[in-house]
Amino acid sequence: MEAPALSQQGATPGGEPLGLAIDTTFDDTSVALLRGRRRVLANVTLSQYADHAEFGGVVPERASRRHLEVIHPLIEAALEEAGRAESAPVRLQDVDYVAVSNLPGLLGSILVGMTVAKSLAYLLGKPLIGVNHIEAHPYANVLEHGEPAFPLMHLVAAGGHTVLIHQTDHFAWRIVGRSVDDAAGECVDKVAKLFGHPMPGGPAVDKAAMTHEPGPYDFPRPLLNDPGLDFSFSGLKTAMTYFLRDCGDAVPEEGPVLAAFFRSVTDVLTAKTLRAASQYGANGVTVSGGLAASRRLRQAFEAACAEAGVALYYPPPRLCTDNAAMVACLAAYRYEAGRWDDLTLEGYPNLPM
Numbered sequence: 001m002e003a004p005a006l007s008q009q010g011a012t013p014g015g016e017p018l019g020l021a022i023d024t025t026f027d028d029t030s031v032a033l034l035r036g037r038r039r040v041l042a043n044v045t046l047s048q049y050a051d052h053a054e055f056g057g058v059v060p061e062r063a064s065r066r067h068l069e070v071i072h073p074l075i076e077a078a079l080e081e082a083g084r085a086e087s088a089p090v091r092l093q094d095v096d097y098v099a100v101s102n103l104p105g106l107l108g109s110i111l112v113g114m115t116v117a118k119s120l121a122y123l124l125g126k127p128l129i130g131v132n133h134i135e136a137h138p139y140a141n142v143l144e145h146g147e148p149a150f151p152l153m154h155l156v157a158a159g160g161h162t163v164l165i166h167q168t169d170h171f172a173w174r175i176v177g178r179s180v181d182d183a184a185g186e187c188v189d190k191v192a193k194l195f196g197h198p199m200p201g202g203p204a205v206d207k208a209a210m211t212h213e214p215g216p217y218d219f220p221r222p223l224l225n226d227p228g229l230d231f232s233f234s235g236l237k238t239a240m241t242y243f244l245r246d247c248g249d250a251v252p253e254e255g256p257v258l259a260a261f262f263r264s265v266t267d268v269l270t271a272k273t274l275r276a277a278s279q280y281g282a283n284g285v286t287v288s289g290g291l292a293a294s295r296r297l298r299q300a301f302e303a304a305c306a307e308a309g310v311a312l313y314y315p316p317p318r319l320c321t322d323n324a325a326m327v328a329c330l331a332a333y334r335y336e337a338g339r340w341d342d343l344t345l346e347g348y349p350n351l352p353m
């Protein structure tokens with residue numbers, strides 16, 4: 001498909017294009033409507049944490065089924081919310097392009113979003129734009145802070161991925177570091193679980209880190225002094241398991257232990273991100289993904305970036321965790337540039353190297 005001439009863009013004559021975006025990559029179902037590049041008219045997300053609580057983790061088949069149950073009501077809710085934002089009805093026919101995250105994540109979940117997106121694109125006769133969910137996370141910062149000042153070093157710290165992305169322009173980016181095992185968020189969730197906290201454990205760990213000092217505790221900072229830019233968090237999780245086992249019945253006060261644990265996580269994330277920014281000559285650093293909602297992590301980045309004299313950007317918490325608004329934002333640039341997909345678009349569980 002070819003991009004229309006700019007003058008033809010936008011359902012409203014002379015208006016900015018309206019994008020509909022869907023994200024069902026993991027356990028959140030999210031739908032957003034975006035006007036132009038940055039005006040979020042609606043961003044509605046339904047979390048499935050409660051649906052999987054009894055299993056202690058996300059059950060892929062159950063996640064797909066849940067996405068299927070809620071996606072259409074969520075699209076309707078998003079249209080209604082967008083109508084309130086525009087003070088005029090917003091209908092599906094007004095949409096100029098349909099965006100969907102087609103990687104990475106649970107393939108069964110991704111396929112639900114893709115099937116709905118493809119059907120809508122086909123029925124509306126509008127372009128389909130497949131978006132890499134990890135490439136989209138930093139665009140939460142574009143929604144919040146405006147046009148990015150490339151080159152940037154992005155840390156995407158989410159439940160399923162911890163990656164460093166060097167971006168020199170829209171669509172021009174490369175992963176320069178990633179976790180070789182567990183993601184930081186996964187490690188945080190598992191350690192929180194050791195202390196009896198339900199999923200997602202990040203907020204409980206963040207609260208402990210905000211209200212306690214590490215005291216006598218000090219845990220490993222994996223790969224901190226390794227010159228490479230990759231991360232490893234499974235050893236830290238194991239260290240926490242052994243620490244608790246060795247405590248036996250002398251159960252330590254939770255707050256200081258979790259504060260010390262989280263200090264290890266934030267020390268590694270800040271040090272590696274700033275090293276990457278320096279190595280690649282980035283103008284600034286962005287932090288996104290669910291873990292970026294942590295107040296302690298933000299404080300750690302503020303201190304580290306101030307000391308290094310590097311600009312720092314992070315989104316508000318609601319745009320850190322999974323949401324379709326960030327997907328819509330990246331898709332808006334793709335729409336303008338004519339970088340569209342067609343109905344042969346496929347979904348992929350993995351993030352390419």
Ligand code: KG4
Pocket residue numbers: 026157158159160161184185186188189200201202203206289290291292293294295320321322
């Ligand atoms: O980006 P996200 O919503 O999902 C994935 O793409 O994986 O990230 C989820 C992760 C979980 O590990 C969760 O515990 C963590 O983000 N998280 C937080 C906070 N909110 C979510 N961690 C610390 N503080 C928070 N407020």
Ligand code: ZN
Pocket residue numbers: 133137158159289290321322
């Ligand atoms: Zn995510």
